[in-house]
Amino acid sequence: xxxxxxxxxxxxxxxxxxxxxxxxxxxxxxxxxxxxxxxxxxxxxxxxxxxxxxxxxxxxxxxxxxxxxxxxxxxxxxxxxxxxxxxxxxxxxxxxxxxxxxxxxxxxxxxxxxxxxxxxxxxxxxxxxxxxxxxxxxxxxxxxxxxxxxx
Amino acid sequence: xxxxxxxxxxxxxxxxxxxxxxxxxxxxxxxxxxxxxxxxxxxxxxxxxxxxxxxxxxxxxxxxxxxxxxxxxxxxxxxxxxxxxxxxxxxxxxxxxxxxxxxxxxxxxxxxxxxxxxxxxxxxxxxxxxxxxxxxxxxxxxxxxxxxxxx
DNA sequence: AGGCAGTAGTTCAGATTTGAACCAGCACTC
DNA sequence: GAGTGCTGGTTCAAATCTGAACTACTGCCT
Numbered sequence: 001x002x003x004x005x006x007x008x009x010x011x012x013x014x015x016x017x018x019x020x021x022x023x024x025x026x027x028x029x030x031x032x033x034x035x036x037x038x039x040x041x042x043x044x045x046x047x048x049x050x051x052x053x054x055x056x057x058x059x060x061x062x063x064x065x066x067x068x069x070x071x072x073x074x075x076x077x078x079x080x081x082x083x084x085x086x087x088x089x090x091x092x093x094x095x096x097x098x099x100x101x102x103x104x105x106x107x108x109x110x111x112x113x114x115x116x117x118x119x120x121x122x123x124x125x126x127x128x129x130x131x132x133x134x135x136x137x138x139x140x141x142x143x144x145x146x147x148x149x150x151x
Numbered sequence: 152x153x154x155x156x157x158x159x160x161x162x163x164x165x166x167x168x169x170x171x172x173x174x175x176x177x178x179x180x181x182x183x184x185x186x187x188x189x190x191x192x193x194x195x196x197x198x199x200x201x202x203x204x205x206x207x208x209x210x211x212x213x214x215x216x217x218x219x220x221x222x223x224x225x226x227x228x229x230x231x232x233x234x235x236x237x238x239x240x241x242x243x244x245x246x247x248x249x250x251x252x253x254x255x256x257x258x259x260x261x262x263x264x265x266x267x268x269x270x271x272x273x274x275x276x277x278x279x280x281x282x283x284x285x286x287x288x289x290x291x292x293x294x295x296x297x298x299x300x301x302x
Numbered sequence: 303a304g305g306c307a308g309t310a311g312t313t314c315a316g317a318t319t320t321g322a323a324c325c326a327g328c329a330c331t332c
Numbered sequence: 333g334a335g336t337g338c339t340g341g342t343t344c345a346a347a348t349c350t351g352a353a354c355t356a357c358t359g360c361c362t
Contacts, residue, residue: 007270011278014286017293018277019196022173023219024300030320040348045170060311068174073349075312080348097310097357119158126169127162129295135165137288142168144280149175181350191318212340224319226342231318248327248340 025125032121037114042069042077044118047086047111050103057102059092086110176276183272188265193220193228195269198237198262201254208253210243237261 007015026041033039039047045067050056058066064074078101081087086107092098103111130138158166177192184190190198196218201207209217215225229252232238237258243249254262281289 005270005274007273007278010283010286010290014290014293015273015278017290017297018173020219021293021297021300022169022177024297026173027219028300042348061309068171068178070350071311072313072351076348092310095310095358097355099311119156122158122166123156125296125299127158127166129299130292132161134288134292135161137285138292139161139165139168141281141285141289142165142172145277146168146172146175148276148280149172149179193318210340211342221320222341223321223343227318243340246328246340250341 028125029118029121032117033114036117037110039110039114040077042067042073043081044111044114046074046077046081046101047103047107048115050087050101051108051111055102056108057090057100060099060101063101081107179276180269180272183268184265187268188261190261190265191228193218193224194232195262195265197225197228197232197252198254198258199266201238201252202259202262206253207259208241208251211250211252214252232258 030041033041033044046063049063049066050058060074060078061071064071067074069077078087078089082089086104088102088104090100090102092100127135181192184192184195197214200214200217201209211225211229212222215222218225220228229238229240233240237255239253239255241251241253243251278286
C-alpha cells in the first residue's frame with residue numbers, strides 16, 4: 001500500500017457533495033417513477049436504451065453494460081418487463097447463445113407516457129440548476145471518470 | 152402535467168454521463184471495500200460519519216439522513232456493525248426514544264485501516280482526474296441539487 | 303473433425319433496501 | 333394532568349441486487 005494523500009477540505013467537500021447528490025437524486029427519481037408508472041429506475045433505463053437502439057433491440061450484455069447493472073440483475077428485470085408486456089425476448093439470429101431484448105409497442109407507449117415526468121425531475125433538480133458552462137464542465141469531468149472505470 | 156422541454160444533445164449527454172459515472176464509481180468502491188475489509192459502502196459511510204462526529208456518536212435519524220438511506224436500512228446496517236463490534240448502541244440520555252450509534256475503538260481502528268485504500272479509489276477515478284476548477288464547478292453544481300433535494 | 307478456452311445468459315442463495323405498520327416517548331394544549 | 337398529534341426506531345414482508353456456479357454455444361488451433 002503506497003501512502004495515499006488524504007482529501008483536503010475542497011476535495012472532501014466535492015466528494016461528499018457528489019455522493020450525497022447522486023444518492024438523493026436516485027431516490028427522488030425512483031419515487032417519481034414508482035408513483036407515475038410502477039417502474040423502477042433501472043427498468044426505465046432499459047426501456048429508454050431500447051427505444052434509442054436500432055430496431056428497438058439490444059443484446060443482454062450490451063444492455064447490462066449500458067445501464068450499469070450485473071448480468072443477473074438484467075435477467076431479472078427483463079423478466080419483469082416481459083411479464084408486463086413491455087419487452088420481448090428473441091434469440092439472436094447470428095449467435096445461438098445470445099438473447100435480444102426487444103421493446104414492444106406497449107413498451108414504446110409506456111415510455112412515451114412516463115418520459116415527460118421523468119425528464120421533468122431530472123431537469124428540475126439537476127439540469128436546470130446549472131449554467132451551460134457548469135453543465136459542460138461537469139460532463140467533461142464525468143466522462144473522464146466514466147472512461148477510466150470502463151477500462 | 153405542463154409540457155416539459157425534452158433534453159437536448161448536451162443535456163442528455165450530461166445526464167447520461169452523470170448517471171453512468173455515479174453507478175460505475177459506486178460499483179468500483181463497493182468492490183474495493185468488500186475486498187479490503189468486507190465492508191459495504193453504506194457501512195463505511197456510517198463509520199466515517201461517526202468518526203467525524205463529536206463524541207464519535209450520532210442519532211440514528213441524523214445518521215440516516217447523512218448517509219442517505221432509509222431508517223430501516225440504517226437499523227439493519229447498525230445491527231451488522233454492532234455484530235462486528237465496530238459500533239455500539241446507547242439510548243439517548245435526553246430523549247428516551249432516541250438511540251445513539253457510537254463508534255467503538257475497534258471501529259476507529261477498522262476505519263484507519265480501510266480509509267487509505269478507499270480514498271485511493273476516490274482519488275484515482277474521480278478527484279485526481281479533475282482540475283481544481285472543474286472540482287469547484289462540480290461541487291457548486293452538486294450543492295445546488297443537493298440543497299433542493301433536501302428541501 | 304476434435305479439442306478447448308472464452309463468452310452469453312440463466313439460475314441460485316444470500317445480502318441488502320425500501321415503505322408500511324407498529325410501539326413508545328415527547329411536547330403541547332386545554 | 334389527560335388527550336392528542338408528532339417524532340424516533342424497529343419490525344416485517346416483498347422486491348431487488350450481486351457474485352458464484354452452471355449450461356450452452358462460438359471461435360480458434362491443430
